[in-house]
Every structure is written in structure tokens, then in C-alpha cells.
Amino acid sequence: MAVKVAQEWLNSCSGCEISIVDMGERLLDVLAQVEFVHSPVLMDHKYFGQLGSGRHLEIPEAVVGLVSGGVRNEEHLEVLTEMRKKCQVLIALGTCATHGGIPALANSYRNDEILERYYSTETTDKCEEVPSEGLPPLQDSCTALDEKVKVDIYLPGCPPNPDHVFSALVSLLEGRPVQLPEKSVCDFCPTVREGKGGVKKLRRFLQAPQYGAPGEPLDKMRCLLEQGILCMGAVTRAGCGGDAKTPRCIAARVPCRGCTGPVRKNGNQRFDMLNALASNGVDISSLPESVSLLRFSGAHGLLRPSRKGKEA
Ligand code: SF4
Ligand code: SF4
Ligand code: SF4
Structure with a gap:
């Protein structure tokens, strides 16, 4: 029976997802053994039901959960928490997920300083006020996944080398521990x-x-x-x-x-x-x-x- 895999991206640039695709032909070997049940980058699976009528965030249950990107806002946290609930093994994919990555450089500044600078700089159209309607509130800082939930496997790299993504997935499918350098x-x-x-x-x-x-x-x-x-x-x-x-x-x-x-x-x-x-x-x-x-x-x-x- 195919192993169910769920994938999510939080504060992510999508480079980590490219490293999955960069497995090349080996991806076909993996796909023969897994079933993606949720992956915003690969399939149309809505958070609140396909017609948007659901009342709660829903991610299907899976054996393996792959999450790229760190946690920057409350939506990221909600999605990550749901992934943790639904996935037996949670993999932090990429350095944003394992250590905050480039976005965590912003932790050198307070949120109000970042917003003020971004929305009032001379190089963009000045906003009367910082947009907030319909946007998830920012967390105080950009965090790695394991600051919010338990992480089982760490696959760092910006992006991670596709060879490691492949060998980690094969190890999991074969029930062996994932070993990294x-x-x-x-x-x-x-x-x-x-x-x-x-x-x-x-x-x-x-x-x-x-x-x-x-x-x-x-x-x-x-x-x-x-x-x-x-x-x-x-x-x-x-x-x-x-x-x-x-x-x-x-x-x-x-x-x-x-x-x-x-x-x-x-x-x-x-x-x-x-x-x-x-x-x-x-x-x-x-x-x-x-x-x-x-x-x-x-x-x-x-x-x-x-x-x-x-x-x-
Ligand atoms: S040498 Fe390797 S670890 Fe160092 S920055 Fe380049 S890709 Fe990253
Ligand atoms: S680790 Fe690098 S490639 Fe992956 S989401 Fe972060 S910035 Fe993008
Ligand atoms: S030996 Fe280490 S410090 Fe010297 S070039 Fe290689 S990676 Fe850089």
C-alpha cells in the first residue's frame, strides 16, 4: 500500500520544493511508493474544503509530513500545528525550517521597524497605513519549526541537496533511520x-x-x-x-x-x-x-x- 505523504510550505521561497523535483528520474521511484494526499505546490487541495465551506483547517492524515519554511505569522503556525497533528513523522525540509534561514535575519529588527521601513521607503508607493485587513498577524520573530512543534527529522540546506531528500525518503519507506553527514x-x-x-x-x-x-x-x-x-x-x-x-x-x-x-x-x-x-x-x-x-x-x-x- 502506498505511503501517504503530506507537504506544506510556510515562510518559504519554494526552492526546497524544487529540490524535490530535482530528484529527477528518482522521483518516479518515490512516486511509485507514495501517495501525496496534500501538497499546495503540486495539487489543488483547499484548507477549508474544496468549495471553501469548511469551518476548520483540514489536512488529511499522512505517515510522512514534509514542511519547508519557518514560522513568521499566525497562519504558518496554524498550518504547522495541523501538520504535526496529522503526520506520524514530521520532516523539517530546508534551513528555513530547521534554523529560520534567510528570513530569520529580520529577527535583528522589531516588527514595527520592518513594516515602517518597508511601507514608507521612497522606492515604493507610500502607504497611508500598514495593510492589515485579511492578513495573518505576524509572530514576534521568525522561528524554526522545532520552536513550535516536535520535529522528527532535519534536512537542512538552502535548498537541501536532492540526493539527501531522496535517501531520506527511501530510508523512511524502508523503515531505516535517516542518516545525514x-x-x-x-x-x-x-x-x-x-x-x-x-x-x-x-x-x-x-x-x-x-x-x-x-x-x-x-x-x-x-x-x-x-x-x-x-x-x-x-x-x-x-x-x-x-x-x-x-x-x-x-x-x-x-x-x-x-x-x-x-x-x-x-x-x-x-x-x-x-x-x-x-x-x-x-x-x-x-x-x-x-x-x-x-x-x-x-x-x-x-x-x-x-x-x-x-x-x-
Ligand atoms: S558550500 Fe554548501 S553549505 Fe556552504 S553555502 Fe555553499 S551550498 Fe551551502
Ligand atoms: S531553505 Fe532556502 S530554498 Fe528552502 S525555503 Fe528557505 S530560502 Fe527557500
Ligand atoms: S577548507 Fe574549509 S575554509 Fe577552506 S575553502 Fe574549503 S570549505 Fe572553505
Whole structure:
């Protein structure tokens, strides 16, 4: 009998759903064994009955629930709570769901500051007042799923590698535990590390590293961090390379920005990275700011507005 799967997206950009489709032909293998009973991105299944006559939010029961996006407003919370009730196993899909993702950068500001800035900026038509009619009220901050409900499986990544989405679904279908890489991006990076230190100041973001001669393989290129480029591989969970293993950004010769979140489940990429830099002799005051070290993992109370508003 096909395993019932429900899928939902909350504060999501839909990139995580693309990674499901990016399983390619393997998706056909999965679809042969599952039945999607609810998926706003794939099928027309209304929350309040097909004709809108229902009085309560209804999501069908399922064995597996896949949820992308964090929780930003009361509608997200209501949908997530219903998914938790109806699904035996709940999977947080993508870093927005596991750690807040990019939207949680807004946690550096109070809601009134965000709305004021968005609706009064010179670049858009000024509103007389902030729209509210028919809109779900905002929560105080953007949270990860496990700050609101119990999560059974975490599949981080922005978006998660389709190889991991596939192997997680196959493991579940076969009744095996889902296993994800527990090392750091650096552990799978082929670049050359000389370990001599010597970088005292980080280079400016737009300064290009030495890539080596054209066509030279990655294992001839010097580690980007050792070249003074801020690369967060050491404090970021591995896995973005999927079965190929080579981290995706490094394969494109650009630094890791931390998109799979911290190596340890409750890690803090900002403190871990500042520590890593300081212990390698880098003057951390050469960083123009450090909030962006949490650009993918600012939920769980790690980013908060300062008294003045923006976190310094
Ligand atoms: S984790 Fe990335 S791809 Fe997935 S919803 Fe968030 S921003 Fe989009
Ligand atoms: S810091 Fe970046 S370039 Fe250096 S080993 Fe780690 S992932 Fe590779
Ligand atoms: S290298 Fe870093 S930022 Fe790039 S995809 Fe991998 S984890 Fe994400």
C-alpha cells in the first residue's frame, strides 16, 4: 500500500520544493511508493474544503509530513500545528525550517521597524497605513519549526541537496533511520590547506581569491580562508554536495556562506566562526559586522533586536 505523504510550505521561497523535483528520474521511484494526499505546490487541495465551506483547517492524515519554511505569522503556525497533528513523522525540509534561514535575519529588527521601513521607503508607493485587513498577524520573530512543534527529522540546506531528500525518503519507506553527514563542509573540501596561518585580516568581500591556472583542478587551489576570504566551511554542516561530496560553492570556487546551518544541532555559527578566526590569529575587528554569520541560522533566539532596533 502506498505511503501517504503530506507537504506544506510556510515562510518559504519554494526552492526546497524544487529540490524535490530535482530528484529527477528518482522521483518516479518515490512516486511509485507514495501517495501525496496534500501538497499546495503540486495539487489543488483547499484548507477549508474544496468549495471553501469548511469551518476548520483540514489536512488529511499522512505517515510522512514534509514542511519547508519557518514560522513568521499566525497562519504558518496554524498550518504547522495541523501538520504535526496529522503526520506520524514530521520532516523539517530546508534551513528555513530547521534554523529560520534567510528570513530569520529580520529577527535583528522589531516588527514595527520592518513594516515602517518597508511601507514608507521612497522606492515604493507610500502607504497611508500598514495593510492589515485579511492578513495573518505576524509572530514576534521568525522561528524554526522545532520552536513550535516536535520535529522528527532535519534536512537542512538552502535548498537541501536532492540526493539527501531522496535517501531520506527511501530510508523512511524502508523503515531505516535517516542518516545525514555530521561533519563540516571543510571535511569534504578538496582545496589545499597549508595550515601556516599568516592571515591577520580578512580581505574585502569583493576581492577575488587566487583560483589557480585556468582549468586547474580544485585540489590545486589554496583554501579560501587561508587566502583571507571569509569561508564558513568549518562551522557549517556538510552535505550540500550530496553524493558527489564536493561542497557546492567550493566546486564553483566561491566561499561557503553557511547555508546548511551549524555542524552541531544547537551550534551558533556566529560564535563558532568568530572563535575559529580568533584562534587562527585573525583580527576579528577586521570584520565589518558579524550578524551575517547567522544569515541562515538566526532563529532559536540567536538574533534579536537591540534596544536601538538593529542588532549590532
Ligand atoms: S531553505 Fe532556502 S530554498 Fe528552502 S525555503 Fe528557505 S530560502 Fe527557500
Ligand atoms: S575554509 Fe572553505 S575553502 Fe577552506 S577548507 Fe574549509 S570549505 Fe574549503
Ligand atoms: S558550500 Fe556552504 S553555502 Fe555553499 S551550498 Fe554548501 S553549505 Fe551551502
